[in-house]
Amino acid sequence: xxxxxxxxxxxxxxxxxxxxxxxxxxxxxxxxxxxxxxxxxxxxxxxxxxxxxxxxxxxxxxxxxxxxxxxxxxxxxxxxxxxxxxxxxxxxxxxxxxxxxxxxxxxxxxxxxx
Amino acid sequence: xxxxxxxxxxxxxxxxxxxxxxxxxxxxxxxxxxxxxxxxxxxxxxxxxxxxxxxxxxxxxxxxxxxxxxxxxxxxxxxxxxxxxxxxxxxxxxxxxxxxxxxxxxxxxx
Numbered sequence: 001x002x003x004x005x006x007x008x009x010x011x012x013x014x015x016x017x018x019x020x021x022x023x024x025x026x027x028x029x030x031x032x033x034x035x036x037x038x039x040x041x042x043x044x045x046x047x048x049x050x051x052x053x054x055x056x057x058x059x060x061x062x063x064x065x066x067x068x069x070x071x072x073x074x075x076x077x078x079x080x081x082x083x084x085x086x087x088x089x090x091x092x093x094x095x096x097x098x099x100x101x102x103x104x105x106x107x108x109x110x111x112x113x114x
Numbered sequence: 115x116x117x118x119x120x121x122x123x124x125x126x127x128x129x130x131x132x133x134x135x136x137x138x139x140x141x142x143x144x145x146x147x148x149x150x151x152x153x154x155x156x157x158x159x160x161x162x163x164x165x166x167x168x169x170x171x172x173x174x175x176x177x178x179x180x181x182x183x184x185x186x187x188x189x190x191x192x193x194x195x196x197x198x199x200x201x202x203x204x205x206x207x208x209x210x211x212x213x214x215x216x217x218x219x220x221x222x223x224x
Contacts, residue, residue, distance in 0.1 A: 004157075033211075042201065042214030043158065058211065090157050102148075103212060105157030 001026050004106035006091050012112045013081045021076040021109050023091030031094045032074035033058075033103065034066060036087040043090060049074055081113045118202045123219040126196075132189040134218055136202030139183045144206050147178060149187045151198040152217070158201070161187065192222045 007022040023032065030051050035043040035058075045058030049068040063085060065077045074093075078085060088110050092103040119137040126132040138147065148163040162169055162176045164185075169176045175188040189196055201217040 035214075040216075042216055043212075044214075045211055048211065059213075092157070102160035102163070103158075105159070107157055108155070 003027065004091055004093055004104050006089075006106040006109050008109060009107070010110045012114065013078075014114055015082060017081050018077070018079050019081065019111075020078075021089055021091075021111075023074045023076070023093075023106060024072055025074075025093040025104070026072065027093060027095065027104065028071070029093035029095045029104075030071075031103075032068065033092045033094075034064070034074065034076045035090045035092065036060065036085075037090060037108075038087050046076065046089075081111075083113045085111065086113045087111060118204055118215060120200075120202050120215070120218045122216070123221070126189075126192045126220060126222050128194060128222055128224050129191055132192040132196065132220060132222070134187040134189075134200050134202075134220065135184065136187070137184045138202070138204045141182050141204050142206070145204050146206070147176065147182075147185050148203040148205065148212070149174070149176065150201045150203065150212075150214075151196075152201070153195075153198040158214070161200075192220075194222050194224065196220065197222045 004025045033048040034046040037043045044060050047066040049055045052071040055066045067075045088108045090108050091106040094101045094103045149161040150158045152158045162174050164176045178185045199217040199219050201214050
């Protein structure tokens with residue numbers, strides 16, 4: 001199993017450009033998440049999904065949109081990138097619908113907006 | 115979710131046990147204690163979790179006090195590869211969201 005993969009690994013955008021980050025998991029997990037991590041800070045939840053076709057807002061959703069058209073994929077979109085969105089983005093997934101379950105994280109996407 | 119308090123940093127000698135404390139004095143009865151770590155530039159990695167009993171797996175042991183207001187993660191034989199930021203997180207089981215704080219930066223020295 002590849003686990004959780006993220007595409008691309010690195011990206012540089014200019015202010016106002018758009019892009020989509022792709023997260024894929026091959027563990028048949030129901031839940032998927034997008035986090036961002038800024039220097040010296042912990043991870044902050046952007047959006048999450050509890051199943052195919054569903055999405056919900058996390059702590060810092062502004063400026064981002066997401067879609068979960070297929071169970072194995074979770075896309076994060078930036079419609080008009082801003083320098084404040086320079087960050088490392090992590091995707092994660094988890095399997096359990098009831099009870100505690102651990103989240104499995106991808107390797108991250110490093111995004112710079114100039 | 116209950117808030118957690120961890121030391122900012124700590125050092126540990128290679129081969130020795132590393133004991134990482136976490137305070138969660140406002141924890142509720144249905145909240146679990148989770149530990150994750152993040153090695154530099156990588157995604158976070160799950161370590162262990164528990165509710166009220168002590169837990170052990172191949173990576174670490176988790177000791178939770180009887181009143182559940184604090185816990186300790188124990189890495190029994192720290193190696194250089196254990197150098198990472200360790201996060202203590204408290205959450206209810208049905209709440210799938212994780213709230214990461216600043217964590218403890220653990221440096222294992224040869």
